[in-house]
Amino acid sequence: MNVNRRRFTSLLAGAAAASRVLGANNRIRVGVIGTGGRGRELMRILCQFPDCDMPAVSDVIDSRMDEAVAVLQNAARPQTADKHVDYRRILDRKDIDTVVIATTQHWHGIPFLHAVQAGKPIYVEKPLSHTVVEGRTMVEAARKAGVLALMGTQQRTGPPYRRAVELIRGGRLGKIALVESFNYSNTGARTGRPPDSDPPPGVHWNEWLGPAPLVPFNRARLDSSWWFDYGGGMLTNWAVHHIDIILWAMNYPAPTAVSATGGKFVVDDLADTYDTLECSWEFPGWVMTYRYRGFNNYHTVLNRPRNHGIIFYGSQATLVMDRFGFELYDERDVSKPAEKMDGIPWLDPKTRNLVDPKTGQRTEQDGPYQRLFLDAVKEGKRELDPTLEQSHAATVCCQLGNIAYRLKRRIAWDAAREQVPGDTQAAAMLHKQYRAPFSLPEVQNAGV
Template sequence: MKKLSRRQFIGSSAKAGLATALFPAIVPASVFGKYAPSNRINIGTIGTGRISRGHDLPGVWKYEQAQVIAVCDLDTHRVEAGKQLVNEYYSRKTGKTWDGVKGYSDHRELLLNKDIDAVIISTPDHWHALACIHAVQAGKDVYLQKPASLTISEGRTMAEAVKKSGRIFQIGSQQRSSPQFRYAAELVRNGRIGDLTTVYVGLPGDPSGDEEKEMPVPANLNYDAWLGSTPKVYYTEKRVHPQTGFDRPGWLRCEQFGAGMITGWGAHHIDSAHWGMNTEYTGPIEIWGHADFPTHGLWDVHGIFRTEALYANGVKMIVSNELPNGVKFEGTKGWIFVTRGDYRATASDPVPDASGVKPLEASDPAIIRSEIGPNEIHLYKSDDHHGNWLESIATRKAPITNAEIAHRACSTCLLHHITMKLKRKTILGPGSRKI
């Protein structure tokens, strides 16, 4: 396909979305049945960088019912690297030379492939919502990396598009499929710590950086399209992704493309907090806080911060990167703390800090030894997030994190980010339920 300017790409994307909305959804080629080739779920991946290679592709190709048949990226070098990665995996698995993966440099072309039943979207944050909208309008089921959107309004549009399409949607909030997070939420919702009063959410931090000079755009990167709907800014490698290797990309620390850790890890932890609070389909009614932002350098996402939010049920949420990484539920009869582990931020990525942090702790060990009785609240159980998505595609039953839940977690994160900027209390009121 001819290389388009950013304006042409966005404009034609909008037209393509409208056009596909006028046609009925494409029926997936993979229908029920044991995993004969004709009955497998054919998957395309949009975005073939670090999270795709290290998490999303391995998360689905391990299942016999899934077959990755296409990869897409705006960087042609990454298209080829993605094809090679998947072909080599299937070559090892089958013991035969495998060359069955098609590469695309435009996700709209990939979506026209009727052999593809579902897509994994692992792009930078500012492309999440639009790529998802295009995918469900094209009749594809979607696994979308979190956060759901760059802005609240586009997240709401995305959630409505998924609902209208009837497609299966899973957001990449894999903590929902981790036993300690589910169990913590069940304990809280069944009153093991009394009445819930306060939830503390601790996030990793993000280091700032230096000024970076303008560089020529690599011939292999469609930078105009990569910028998407965001303002045009000069290219420098650290603003986008490494041209060699797949280390943590610099766009994660540029507000133009994502809000920083408040959405990067906040989308995980605030979703887990909402699960325990029973506020998955709403949001705060008041919010206030502050943050330090870099005064120079390319990377401009928030630094040290503390924000607080009040919910209609009277529970307060406090979010800060000066709290332990995880979610602490505090009630009138004790507390529960749940986490993946202790993490610290490095120049490349948050990494485990070998300090022996337990995944689940409580003020009284008896709390976490408690069993949830048959007549108590039992939450949706998933043991593997990608596997749950594939099962939902086959059965057409809802996965563990639908589009509305994904949007509400993300919109809450974005409200915390907005209050960092405003540095004052914002009264949202009951209308926040419609955000």
């Protein structure tokens, strides 16, 4: 898949003026770019909406496209889809109203910007970008072209999260000085240590690597989140969900410094990200932390046996939360919750059913969140909550954590300028070298 520079630098003015005309009966036609595990989960969700069709899918692994088409064919309302290795064929199609980008993390930026140029609303999986500079480019391009874009942080529609944010912003916890978040899971051998080999038939390896360095095929690399060249470990794969909620609750402050320590101490595999991490962000008047254990399943909060969570510590109360709800404990009596609320992040993690046919129970995160996006596309909106700027802020926190981890030291952060002052080594890591001929559009030359 050669990337034509002229395509990159095509004027975005046309995208800004492009009218989104939905199909017959006000249907929404979605092109899916990236049909790995999360991409197919999103397809299982979207095909349950009676007004949503998916006439085209794209992936650089043929078998994943075959699986994606099977998802559609086996749905309650069967569909079929054309398959395109080159995602740009989807963007060229006039019968596609909007796109989902669920590629590996290092492939979020370029198709996002191509979709902006095509004037198509974008649902992009988290994290927003692979680097700080890439993310800023994406935010500015979407804003100036007037293209709707939403990052996949589906916790936002969960009633417990919304109630927790209401309590925190309303001062129920008092002065909050510390917010902790965590993930833990015994990942075993993770990617393992398979030998390099020729790519299997149907794996378009050069296209899979895209802007990343050219290396021999190794199936361990397909588990991309564990590699810094393609992802960012658990900070960008999971912590971005926590940090999105934390920044929302704390009214979107910006950190002034970031520290991280950890390493790959237990897991023996080929990947280069940590299995142990302690990360800390300094904000004016409070601290945010993230802890990851990739080799151990001990429950951080014993009465909430989940492998993830957030804890807000205030002078008047403490709030413990995860995707299944929250509990609030008053300082005057920490023996029992003063308030609690349960949540339903999903009904069946495999089928992603939105409604239980027996009980009528509905999911509150995956499903409603994507519906929010589809409705915004129908209504011609250009922005949603969370805004792309807010999603960028959460992603940047994770990227700074990885920079601090890789440098093994504290780094200062100038959020207004998005720079690391006085630190050329850290500043160089805010961007990356793209392997030719892949590059980001030079949007300053594209009329934006």
